[in-house]
Amino acid sequence: MATAKTTPMMQQYLSIKERYPDVLLFYRMGDFYEMFFEDAQLASRELEITLTSRNKKDEAAIPMCGVPHRAARGYIARLIEKGYKVAICDQMEDPKSAKGLVKRDVVRVVTPGMIIEDELLDEKSNNYILAVSRCRQMLGLASLDISTGTFRLTETKNPAAVIDEIMRVAPKEILLPESLVSDEPFCTIFGQDSNRAVSLMEDRMFAFDVSRRRLLEQFDTLSLEGFGCESLKAGVGAAGALIQYVSETQRQKIEHLQSIQTYSLDRFLVVDDQSCRNLELSANLRNGTRQGTLLGIVDQTVTAMGGRLMAHWLRYPLLDPVRIEERQDAVADAIAQMQTRKQLRESLKAVRDLERLGSKISMGHGNARDLTALKQSIQALTAIFVNLEGLTAPFFRYDTDIGVLNELADLIDRAIREDAPPVIGEGGMIRKGYHEELDELIRISRDGKGWLAELEEKERNHTGINTLKVRFNKVFGYFIEVPRSHSEAVPDHYVRKQTLVNAERYITDDLKQFEARVLNAEEQRASLEQEIFLDVRDKVKKRHTDIQDVARFIARVDCLAAFAEVAQNNDYCRPQINTDGTLDIREGRHPVVEKLITAERFVPNAIVLDNRENQVLIITGPNMAGKSTVLRQVALMTIMAQMGAFVPAERAGISITDRIFTRVGALDNLSAGQSTFMVEMQETANIVNNATADSLIILDEIGRGTSTYDGLSIAWAVAEYLHDLNGTGTRTLFATHYHELTELEEQFDRVKNYNIAVKEWNEEIIFLRKLVKGGTNRSYGIQVARLAGIPEPVVRRAKKILARVEAGEHPRVDNSAAAAKKTKPAKGHVQLGLFSSMERKLVESLQLMDVSRMTPIDALNALNELQIKAQSIVY
Numbered sequence: 001m002a003t004a005k006t007t008p009m010m011q012q013y014l015s016i017k018e019r020y021p022d023v024l025l026f027y028r029m030g031d032f033y034e035m036f037f038e039d040a041q042l043a044s045r046e047l048e049i050t051l052t053s054r055n056k057k058d059e060a061a062i063p064m065c066g067v068p069h070r071a072a073r074g075y076i077a078r079l080i081e082k083g084y085k086v087a088i089c090d091q092m093e094d095p096k097s098a099k100g101l102v103k104r105d106v107v108r109v110v111t112p113g114m115i116i117e118d119e120l121l122d123e124k125s126n127n128y129i130l131a132v133s134r135c136r137q138m139l140g141l142a143s144l145d146i147s148t149g150t151f152r153l154t155e156t157k158n159p160a161a162v163i164d165e166i167m168r169v170a171p172k173e174i175l176l177p178e179s180l181v182s183d184e185p186f187c188t189i190f191g192q193d194s195n196r197a198v199s200l201m202e203d204r205m206f207a208f209d210v211s212r213r214r215l216l217e218q219f220d221t222l223s224l225e226g227f228g229c230e231s232l233k234a235g236v237g238a239a240g241a242l243i244q245y246v247s248e249t250q251r252q253k254i255e256h257l258q259s260i261q262t263y264s265l266d267r268f269l270v271v272d273d274q275s276c277r278n279l280e281l282s283a284n285l286r287n288g289t290r291q292g293t294l295l296g297i298v299d300q301t302v303t304a305m306g307g308r309l310m311a312h313w314l315r316y317p318l319l320d321p322v323r324i325e326e327r328q329d330a331v332a333d334a335i336a337q338m339q340t341r342k343q344l345r346e347s348l349k350a351v352r353d354l355e356r357l358g359s360k361i362s363m364g365h366g367n368a369r370d371l372t373a374l375k376q377s378i379q380a381l382t383a384i385f386v387n388l389e390g391l392t393a394p395f396f397r398y399d400t401d402i403g404v405l406n407e408l409a410d411l412i413d414r415a416i417r418e419d420a421p422p423v424i425g426e427g428g429m430i431r432k433g434y435h436e437e438l439d440e441l442i443r444i445s446r447d448g449k450g451w452l453a454e455l456e457e458k459e460r461n462h463t464g465i466n467t468l469k470v471r472f473n474k475v476f477g478y479f480i481e482v483p484r485s486h487s488e489a490v491p492d493h494y495v496r497k498q499t500l501v502n503a504e505r506y507i508t509d510d511l512k513q514f515e516a517r518v519l520n521a522e523e524q525r526a527s528l529e530q531e532i533f534l535d536v537r538d539k540v541k542k543r544h545t546d547i548q549d550v551a552r553f554i555a556r557v558d559c560l561a562a563f564a565e566v567a568q569n570n571d572y573c574r575p576q577i578n579t580d581g582t583l584d585i586r587e588g589r590h591p592v593v594e595k596l597i598t599a600e601r602f603v604p605n606a607i608v609l610d611n612r613e614n615q616v617l618i619i620t621g622p623n624m625a626g627k628s629t630v631l632r633q634v635a636l637m638t639i640m641a642q643m644g645a646f647v648p649a650e651r652a653g654i655s656i657t658d659r660i661f662t663r664v665g666a667l668d669n670l671s672a673g674q675s676t677f678m679v680e681m682q683e684t685a686n687i688v689n690n691a692t693a694d695s696l697i698i699l700d701e702i703g704r705g706t707s708t709y710d711g712l713s714i715a716w717a718v719a720e721y722l723h724d725l726n727g728t729g730t731r732t733l734f735a736t737h738y739h740e741l742t743e744l745e746e747q748f749d750r751v752k753n754y755n756i757a758v759k760e761w762n763e764e765i766i767f768l769r770k771l772v773k774g775g776t777n778r779s780y781g782i783q784v785a786r787l788a789g790i791p792e793p794v795v796r797r798a799k800k801i802l803a804r805v806e807a808g809e810h811p812r813v814d815n816s817a818a819a820a821k822k823t824k825p826a827k828g829h830v831q832l833g834l835f836s837s838m839e840r841k842l843v844e845s846l847q848l849m850d851v852s853r854m855t856p857i858d859a860l861n862a863l864n865e866l867q868i869k870a871q872s873i874v875y
């Protein structure tokens with residue numbers, strides 16, 4: 001890279017770059033950040049900026065590109081989004097006063113998990129960096145959102161639980177010890193997931209002793225007892241490594257990290273990542289947005305902190321009935337006090353992102369506008385606390401005095417102008433009247449011209465020399481110039497400085513004083529203003545914990561009030577929480593589907609699941625009848641209840657569930673390059689291997705991706721296995737088109753058959769959407785195909801085939817001479833010979849198509865495609 005003969009500046013660059021080999025180095029030169037060598041090539045490609053070359057006499061051509069320093073944030077943002085890391089290397093002294101080469105150093109490294117810039121953050125989600133470490137059998141996990149100060153750790157022996165937890169935290173960056181990255185299961189996870197930045201650190205950085213010391217230093221405590229993690233060696237190892245990484249990248253002590261929260265994985269309901277997707281908890285399967293998801297329904301929060309907490313609650317539903325009921329009490333209270341709640345929610349809207357503002361200010365990155373936003377948010381608290389007096393639940397009480405925060409708001413109000421520019425150092429930040437000396441400096445620099453004109457006028461009158469002028473040049477500064485012809489009239493206190501051909505130049509004491517003040521006033525003003533601003537910001541920084549505490553309180557209030565709002569607007573009920581395994585829902589609805597359907601009214605359903613006779617429910621019914629909807633609504637209601645929310649039902653008893661497993665249509669996995677059947681079986685294996693007696697299992701068709709008899713056999717065996725799992729069985733809802741499974745009811749005590757009723761009328765079916773006892777033996781697939789727009793000839797032909805299959809005949813005998821010659825296929829493989837390949841493709845497309853979840857345009861396109869396929873079948 002470097003040539004033997006490099007300039008001092010290049011040497012400086014190279015020595016800094018050596019310390020940041022895997023990071024793009026933004027090297028400040030005047031008004032630009034420049035990049036060189038491979039960094040320049042990469043940045044010019046990724047940022048689409050021109051690649052030039054630096055070619056000084058004594059240097060070989062060096063690839064180079066640059067971005068203006070004022071626009072750097074935008075460029076850095078783009079690089080971070082692409083998963084790169086950027087080291088910002090600034091000039092550490094004023095180039096004007098530098099003797100020789102300007103000192104430069106890295107002031108901060110921006111990485112995907114170390115972001116504080118608003119424009120790079122989604123206000124409703126956390127931005128985590130997560131570290132994993134191992135200590136003997138134990139695996140430790142620590143996660144940190146530096147933009148909010150959220151810092152948590154946990155431990156487990158189970159590698160699968162670590163993976164689940166990583167997925168749940170969804171970090172933007174992962175920090176691993178070098179020795180762990182090649183181990184299963186980490187190598188598989190990080191190999192596949194190219195979107196996630198992985199940073200490696202030497203194993204010794206994760207050692208318990210070193211890490212513990214770092215945490216004690218960070219929190220300024222003598223032990224970690226108070227945080228509940230003194231003995232969690234692996235967890236502390238991970239947390240300490242994170243602190244180390246923070247100090248390496250931020251190049252400062254992060255004072256707003258004052259504590260860490262220790263949590264235990266077995267205190268929360270686990271919904272694995274695949275099930276989260278299947279149930280569309282926070283991302284819509286079609287386009288990844290929140291629309292049409294459970295989060296979209298329940299997140300009616302009005303603050304950014306509330307939004308983040310709601311997303312957190314959704315991923316961490318509780319297992320402790322007492323804690324759930326505490327939340328429920330608050331929701332019930334807020335429902336009962338509708339007027340107060342409405343006013344409360346209105347006043348919450350005025351609170352800005354206190355959590356992130358506080359952290360930003362603490363890290364020395366907050367500008368005057370951030371201070372004003374903080375002030376306005378604190379001012380808004382008064383109205384919020386007044387509203388909270390109308391509520392009685394303990395969760396709405398805040399026992400800490402907010403007097404110190406009000407003082408802060410007053411200080412900011414007195415000191416900081418609301419119309420301050422976003423850039424510190426451009427002036428205009430400090431209010432008039434806050435600091436006398438600053439006011440005077442501002443007056444001088446603004447009034448300087450007027451003062452000079454006044455002086456000129458005064459001196460002219462005084463001396464009687466009308467041609468006297470007050471002037472300025474760089475060599476002498478301010479002076480009075482008098483034509484030589486009038487030099488006789490000059491008063492004694494004028495001191496001569498220079499004689500020109502036609503004029504004499506003088507200075508006076510007044511002018512000297514003025515000069516001393518004015519010449520530097522602008523400069524002094526800028527530095528004094530900065531000093532005052534930093535002083536105010538430091539005072540705010542000292543109150544960081546108070547800001548963080550109130551921010552967290554507001555977040556909780558916002559979430560609880562949102563639960564109440566959603567419950568009241570949608571007619572939800574307070575679920576009764578139990579621990580005896582009984583789930584008893586009356587008139588239950590699907591929270592999302594009930595909002596989405598417009599053509600028909602949502603039909604509520606009763607469902608009972610327990611560990612006695614209703615443990616495994618086999619649900620049959622025609623396509624499109626509503627099987628998946630019932631299954632999902634049970635899972636969603638369980639999650640909602642354990643979040644502390646009310647649920648869409650007339651009455652609901654919900655038993656605490658430790659894990660929810662789902663196995664539903666595998667459409668979404670096709671893009672990952674796995675076969676539908678393979679994915680289906682992997683998901684099923686995960687369920688049978690990990691479910692406990694307290695789990696809830698949702699199986700929406702199993703075995704559909706293989707031949708009928710194989711599929712049926714697997715489905716049957718899985719149902720049997722779950723019925724007897726761990727000796728007690730597990731609550732399971734099993735929707736299936738294999739009507740043979742209804743025979744299980746007779747053989748097993750705890751299996752019950754249900755079906756979703758339809759009415760047949762003139763060859764048409766009418767969906768009643770009611771879950772009723774008993775099995776069915778018909779799928780009505782052909783009728784549904786007609787509803788979907790399959791052309792009449794195909795429907796007729798399908799009916800014929802069905803009739804023949806049901807009569808035990810081979811369907812192609814009368815249709816193709818070639819097929820007739822073939823021997824009749826052995827029983828068990830009848831499906832393979834059932835259709836021509838085009839027909840089979842058609843049926844497969846039909847099976848995979850779930851019109852109900854498509855947008856109208858997608859559905860139309862899919863139907864068109866089906867019609868084209870259908871037309872190419874020759875009859």
Ligand SMILES: Nc1ncnc2c1ncn2[C@@H]1O[C@H](COP(=O)(O)OP(=O)(O)OP(=O)(O)O)[C@@H](O)[C@H]1O
Nearest residue numbers: 597601602603622623624625626627628629769852
């Ligand atoms: N209880 C209900 N009330 C009103 N509409 C409903 C109800 N349940 C389902 N639906 C409507 O029927 C559509 C199909 O439901 P769902 O996907 O649950 O059927 P399914 O029986 O699982 O079908 P398939 O067997 O083809 O997968 C839903 O998208 C919704 O529009």
